[in-house]
Amino acid sequence: MKFSSTLKVTGMKFSKGTMENGQSYDSTKVYVETALDNSKDSAMGTACAEYGLGKADEYQKYKHLADAFPFMASAEMEIVTNGKLQKTVIHSLRPLEAAKAATPGAKHASA
Template sequence: MQFQTQLKILGAKKFRDTVDGVLYDNTKLFVEVNLNDNNGNAVGSASSEMQWGTSENFAKIASLQFPFLANCEMEMVTNGKTTKTVINDVRPVTNQAVAKSGA
């Protein structure tokens, strides 16, 4: 199931290395998400980690000023046991400033 949404990208981290004979190659994005608690114990926003393909994707956004808004293509995937949402494409929104304190 694919869908598009606009996200506030707070940061990014790449990793490419072999650990115990297994190659790991990924980029993780840290995106702003709303805190929602029906009991009133949480307000505001937090950061959530999302997968965005290989470490090559990191170079596409590394020179941008963070945080920034982006139109993102996302997809829900499963291994049969757990389900997660991954980012397939990131298109930064141009000409839109994002305040450092949050927008």
């Protein structure tokens, strides 16, 4: 099931290499502010959830936004399953206002 969502991206990291057993790994993870489940009245507020965003080269597309974190973004997402477990993946991420804040020479306002 594919859907669009607006997300608050709080962090990103990539990982690429080969394990000792020869198995390779290549991924980008996105950390998104996500509401805690308060349906049992035992939690409130938010936490960060980890979502996959393709391979390590995806990280490089957002590296110029390093000073803009956290930022709001429009995301194309999909819920997928292997028949037993389901997960949500991000297919594309488009920063909304962060690009303006991350332009070269931009000054950050202080309160």
